[in-house]
Amino acid sequence: MGVVEIRGLTYSYPNASAPALKDVNFSIGEGEFVLLTGPSGCGKTTFCRCINGLVPHFYNGDMKGEVVVDGLSTTDHEIIELAQKAGLIFQNPDNQIFALTVEKDVAFGLENLGVPKQKMVEEIDRVLSLVGIQQLKERGTHELSGGQKQRLTIAGVLAMHPKVIVMDEPTSFLDPLGAKKIFDVLAALNREHGMTILLIEHRMDLAVKYVNRIIVFDEGKVVKDGSPGEIFYSDETRLIGVGIPRVVELSRRLRNRGLSVEGAPLTSEELLAQLKSRLGPVKRGAEKGAIKGLNELAGEHSHSPLVRIEGVSFTYPTGVKALDDVSLTINSGEYVAIMGENGAGKTTLVKQMNGLLRPQEGKVYVDDLDISKTSVASVARRVGLVFQNPDDQLFAEDVEEEIGFALRNFGFPAEVVSKRVEWALNLLDLERYRKSSPFILSGGERKRVALASVLAWDPDILVLDEPTIGQDYGQKERLRHFLQQLRAQGKTVIIVTHDVEFVAEGQPRIILMAGGRIEADGPAKTIMTDFATLERCSVAPPEITRLFSGLSGYGFPSDVLDVDEASDIIAGRLGEAKK
Amino acid sequence: MSLLEGLRFSRGDSPLHRLDPRVKFILTVALFSASIIFFDLAPLIVIFLAQLPIVVVGRIWREWLKTLKGGIFLAAIIFATNLGSLYFFRGQQLTADIVEFSLALTLRFLALVTSFSIFFLTTSPDKLSLALEKARVPYEFNFAFITAIRFVPVLAEEAQTIMDAQRSRGLELDKGSFLVRIRKYIPILLPLIINSIRRSLELAEAMESRAFGATKYRTNLYELKMKLIDYIILILSLLLIATMIYIRFYLPPFPKLITF
Numbered sequence: 157m158g159v160v161e162i163r164g165l166t167y168s169y170p171n172a173s174a175p176a177l178k179d180v181n182f183s184i185g186e187g188e189f190v191l192l193t194g195p196s197g198c199g200k201t202t203f204c205r206c207i208n209g210l211v212p213h214f215y216n217g218d219m220k221g222e223v224v225v226d227g228l229s230t231t232d233h234e235i236i237e238l239a240q241k242a243g244l245i246f247q248n249p250d251n252q253i254f255a256l257t258v259e260k261d262v263a264f265g266l267e268n269l270g271v272p273k274q275k276m277v278e279e280i281d282r283v284l285s286l287v288g289i290q291q292l293k294e295r296g297t298h299e300l301s302g303g304q305k306q307r308l309t310i311a312g313v314l315a316m317h318p319k320v321i322v323m324d325e326p327t328s329f330l331d332p333l334g335a336k337k338i339f340d341v342l343a344a345l346n347r348e349h350g351m352t353i354l355l356i357e358h359r360m361d362l363a364v365k366y367v368n369r370i371i372v373f374d375e376g377k378v379v380k381d382g383s384p385g386e387i388f389y390s391d392e393t394r395l396i397g398v399g400i401p402r403v404v405e406l407s408r409r410l411r412n413r414g415l416s417v418e419g420a421p422l423t424s425e426e427l428l429a430q431l432k433s434r435l436g437p438v439k440r441g442a443e444k445g446a447i448k449g450l451n452e453l454a455g456e457h458s459h460s461p462l463v464r465i466e467g468v469s470f471t472y473p474t475g476v477k478a479l480d481d482v483s484l485t486i487n488s489g490e491y492v493a494i495m496g497e498n499g500a501g502k503t504t505l506v507k508q509m510n511g512l513l514r515p516q517e518g519k520v521y522v523d524d525l526d527i528s529k530t531s532v533a534s535v536a537r538r539v540g541l542v543f544q545n546p547d548d549q550l551f552a553e554d555v556e557e558e559i560g561f562a563l564r565n566f567g568f569p570a571e572v573v574s575k576r577v578e579w580a581l582n583l584l585d586l587e588r589y590r591k592s593s594p595f596i597l598s599g600g601e602r603k604r605v606a607l608a609s610v611l612a613w614d615p616d617i618l619v620l621d622e623p624t625i626g627q628d629y630g631q632k633e634r635l636r637h638f639l640q641q642l643r644a645q646g647k648t649v650i651i652v653t654h655d656v657e658f659v660a661e662g663q664p665r666i667i668l669m670a671g672g673r674i675e676a677d678g679p680a681k682t683i684m685t686d687f688a689t690l691e692r693c694s695v696a697p698p699e700i701t702r703l704f705s706g707l708s709g710y711g712f713p714s715d716v717l718d719v720d721e722a723s724d725i726i727a728g729r730l731g732e733a734k735k
Numbered sequence: 736m737s738l739l740e741g742l743r744f745s746r747g748d749s750p751l752h753r754l755d756p757r758v759k760f761i762l763t764v765a766l767f768s769a770s771i772i773f774f775d776l777a778p779l780i781v782i783f784l785a786q787l788p789i790v791v792v793g794r795i796w797r798e799w800l801k802t803l804k805g806g807i808f809l810a811a812i813i814f815a816t817n818l819g820s821l822y823f824f825r826g827q828q829l830t831a832d833i834v835e836f837s838l839a840l841t842l843r844f845l846a847l848v849t850s851f852s853i854f855f856l857t858t859s860p861d862k863l864s865l866a867l868e869k870a871r872v873p874y875e876f877n878f879a880f881i882t883a884i885r886f887v888p889v890l891a892e893e894a895q896t897i898m899d900a901q902r903s904r905g906l907e908l909d910k911g912s913f914l915v916r917i918r919k920y921i922p923i924l925l926p927l928i929i930n931s932i933r934r935s936l937e938l939a940e941a942m943e944s945r946a947f948g949a950t951k952y953r954t955n956l957y958e959l960k961m962k963l964i965d966y967i968i969l970i971l972s973l974l975l976i977a978t979m980i981y982i983r984f985y986l987p988p989f990p991k992l993i994t995f
Contacts, residue, residue, distance in 0.1 A: 213943075236948070239943070239946045243944070244940075246940070254941075256885055260861060267954050267955055296746060298889075316945070512902060541900075566905045613905075
């Protein structure tokens with residue numbers, strides 16, 4: 157019998173019209189590392205809540221069937237008992253940390269259970285070293301970085317000796333290397349301590365390296381269950397709209413072109429080994445930049461500077477120096493991605509662009525106008541800033557009013573307001589929600605409303621802070637097309653993001669930041685192949701680029717970022733070799 | 736509000752930080768009551784000066800000075816209103832008595848601020864909560880207290896983000912009449928309230944997931960243990976209170992310091 161047994165599980169939230177889970181059946185064996193995936197609203201988060209009894213005890217509602225965790229049925233046992241069998245970790249670490257110091261927070265669960273002090277002290281040392289933050293034991297919890305906080309929450313549930321750890325998007329707020337470190341911690345727990353792990357994650361390219369089983373949910377049902385190879389190479393998975401690792405996508409394209417790819421490679425290392433054996437001995441010759449023409453695509457913008465930042469430094473009242481002598485110019489029509497580690501100063505930098513924060517040193521110009529004396533409202537007419545979390549701005553009674561809010565603030569006449577609201581609703585496919593309260597919409601829809609509420613006044617420069625967080629594959633694709641559309645209209649688009657693969661596909665100019673400084677600035681192809689600088693800024697290179705860096709000795713260009721280009725190049729070479 | 740700086744704990748280590756919070760509380764009560772039972776300048780100068788070594792031992796003189804700086808405006812008001820009102824009620828004559836009394840009250844205020852600073856600047860909320868626990872305050876109350884402290888910076892940051900998001904959408908908080916301006920806070924307050932409700936739900940889930948309320952016999956990682964130094968300070972504090980009462984009520988009044 158497995159450590160988690162699900163039999164005929166159907167569940168509806170109180171007052172819900174349709175069940176969130178429908179007839180779910182499967183069993184998870186001890187020591188498995190399972191990825192739960194599926195489009196937004198497919199029921200995967202609800203499923204997590206079933207494992208430690210939050211459903212049905214905390215949420216009530218109507219549950220049929222049975223969930224058994226390490227021999228305990230969740231309907232007959234209380235959450236208190238189940239919490240010692242299954243540890244749940246949620247997306248936002250801030251909402252799971254209760255104490256003011258690290259050791260005290262780890263102790264929280266143990267204190268609740270009445271564990272004696274001496275035992276607690278031992279447990280704290282044990283679990284903090286398991287997650288690799290023992291040196292932070294006495295630190296204040298508010299001083300921790302995002303990655304350290306998430307490790308702390310893992311330590312907090314480990315202290316209770318669970319059989320299973322269940323995590324709901326634990327790395328959403330982390331930079332790429334921070335996310336990888338969390339996965340490394342989980343992998344070590346899984347391999348060395350036999351911990352069973354269930355995980356929801358949108359970073360497929362990363363997750364696929366660690367998990368050994370994938371369960372796909374859609375509309376409350378389990379539609380696929382198998383090894384990563386089976387799942388990702390099946391056509392059904394693609395139709396559901398689950399993200400596919402880039403290497404899998406590339407292998408499929410190569411197969412479609414009549415080239416044979418053996419087995420089911422999932423990572424760049426696996427595919428690389430195959431290609432190497434087929435290419436034979438190392439060839440000398442053309443290396444970097446074999447296909448030069450593509451580089452120019454990234455620079456199709458005009459060269460009139462739109463935003464100029466000159467020698468800007470900024471220190472928060474807390475004493476944190478967030479920007480240290482930063483200079484950069486953004487030309488009109490450019491597409492720019494600002495990347496870098498958590499706390500590198502990315503958000504502080506974009507807040508300088510519409511005057512929310514004023515530089516203590518240096519100057520910011522928009523359209524050659526020094527904005528130091530200009531109000532935020534008037535700079536915002538040109539520079540539209542969309543924040544990361546839509547819930548930090550939605551407040552109106554219905555979507556229409558929400559979108560019209562800024563227009564009314566800017567003093568547009570009523571008929572212009574209604575015309576522009578109409579336009580924005582249409583643009584982001586929100587017409588049917590016109591009279592709905594923004595609060596009842598799903599996360600992805602709320603994000604679209606927030607975007608529409610800024611686009612409505614048609615700013616020349618659009619700045620998006622973390623537009624892909626919490627978005628599933630389909631939503632990301634839509635966003636990508638939408639940004640392309642905006643660029644075609646000549647808008648300048650700036651995104652702040654951790655999403656390497658999203659950047660690899662759009663290939664914007666990349667600005668890499670670390671410690672309040674710009675570490676590198678240039679076309680995507682140049683930046684993404686400079687592995688040392690990327691690492692310094694806590695950014696991992698895209699999978700395809702890793703593959704091509706391994707192939708560079710065979711006469712391939714090393715600066716390849718996306719699947720399209722990669723499949724053209726490889727098919728060209730291997731096809732040639734066949735003849 | 737830099738006066739409130741003096742109430743914000745900053746991590747540090749000193750004999751004063753290590754003192755048992757219950758004893759420190761008694762010490763603070765002793766210093767506090769010493770400052771309020773006297774109305775004369777002479778004893779208040781002594782009390783104020785006597786607190787300075789404690790501030791030095793606790794290595795909080797920098798924070799304490801900041802607090803005093805914040806309190807100086809209020810101190811000036813206390814001095815001016817006392818001086819002014821006494822001047823008008825006592826025949827519009829500026830006597831040495833009036834000046835001395837007003838100075839004494841001002842110094843009393845500063846001594847009170849210092850005694851509070853000594854307690855709050857060197858006592859971590861965790862220790863405070865332990866002391867409350869020992870005083871039989873129910874754990875739920877204690878938990879709420881710690882959670883409130885834990886989430887003050889988180890909520891402040893969230894409020895700032897919301898304000899930034901709405902200002903980016905052209906909201907100008909400082910324009911318009913008083914009523915118009917109050918209405919402008921709706922787009923800030925609503926998301927803040929709704930996010931807080933969402934957050935409290937997530938917190939509740941996380942608490943449940945870590946066996947909150949599993950047993951009545953909850954243990955605590957941190958424990959309070961009275962050491963020798965704690966007993967010494969406790970006895971000294973009690974002695975201080977007794978001495979002060981004796982001086983105030985059984986000894987002749989103090990001589991005046993200021994004469995014209």
